[in-house]
Amino acid sequence: MSAIFVTGATGLVGSAVTKHLLDRGETVVGAVRSDADAARLPDSATARLFDFAGTTQQLDAALDGIDRVFLMRPPAIEDVQRYLFPFIDACLNHDIRQIVFLSLQGVQGNRKTPHYAVEQYLKLTDAPYTSLRPNFFMQNLSGTYADEIRERGEIIVPAGRAFTAFIDARDIGRVAATVLTEPGHERKAYTLSGEQSLRYARVATIMTRVLGRPIRYTRPSENDYLALLADKGYPDDYIAVQKMIYRVVRLNISAFPNRMIRKLTGRPATRFEQFVQDYSDSWHA
Incomplete structure (x- = not known):
């Protein structure tokens, strides 16, 4: 078998x-x-x-x-x-x-x-x-952060003015299926990013246009964001991880797009606009 x-x-x-x-x-x-x-x-x-x-x-x-x-x-x-x-x-x-x-x-x-x-x-x-x-999943916006976007029209993450080359989790599935079924990938490591590098303000603009209602990036400070998580009852270890993640983001370490998805699968990475269209139900009341 x-x-x-x-x-x-x-x-x-x-x-x-x-x-x-x-x-x-x-x-x-x-x-x-x-x-x-x-x-x-x-x-x-x-x-x-x-x-x-x-x-x-x-x-x-x-x-x-x-x-x-x-x-x-x-x-x-x-x-x-x-x-x-x-x-x-x-x-x-x-x-x-x-x-x-x-x-x-x-x-x-x-x-x-x-x-x-x-x-x-x-x-x-x-x-x-x-x-x-x-890189960071686009689906964080339709999952982890969906409630604030749906209920308040706000993206609340302490990313500052940094860029992120978001990746669609579905593209990771395409890559995994490729490397599991085609030769030549053993003992290799692939960094996977989308082909667009976006600030969260731009993310909010795209979501506003596609969803047809205003979405705003609030650009909270790190302290305000961590306090919000604590008020929501998140455990200390989760808060510590979030603190680390967004410090990395603000250093623009996650900002760099690449074409590895295209190289490995023969198809380009999913664009953010397409992701928002596909997951629009996640942000409708």
Whole structure:
């Protein structure tokens, strides 16, 4: 059996990976935590119950008949040495021929992130890895920040006047499907950005035009933004991560567009206008 095991198969990126693999005629086994999650998979994908905290025997069972893996770290897992390293070991024991890991842009210079530890372990074990290092998701605006946009017509993030080369998560799915099914990508890392570099003020202008109602970028200070998160009851570790993320943004580290999506898939990255049209329901009351 030649099949691809997709972790996070019902999530934002995992579902896109699953879709594009199925479009290519691949056999996809989606990792799920429950029967309810299994019901969210496309009918042509196979659901398989899976937990990174499983025993060695359970990890082995999850990989039965699998020859390639799409690996992403669940946001709740910080201790990757305890939960992800054993899964990587199981992949190696099963002679998995490729592990595509969803990493983080700039991870090579940020040793404190779990993603850095995973990338280093993949190299240390001589795993047949491919690392994908995406920029900020456009879908943050239709997910994390959707309530403020929908209810108040405001984008509230402390990005200042910095630029960001946003990426559509669906494009990550296209890239993952490409590198999982075409040769020549083992032991490589790809930084993935969109082809536009936009200030949040420009993001608000585009959303205003496409949605037909005013959207404003409020440009809060870091302190005001962190205080807003605290008032909403977010935990300290989440607030600390947000603080780090937007300090990186304000340094314009995420500002640089590239054509890697186009190079790898033969099609350009999704433009922001198209994303807003496709996700317009996210911001309607």
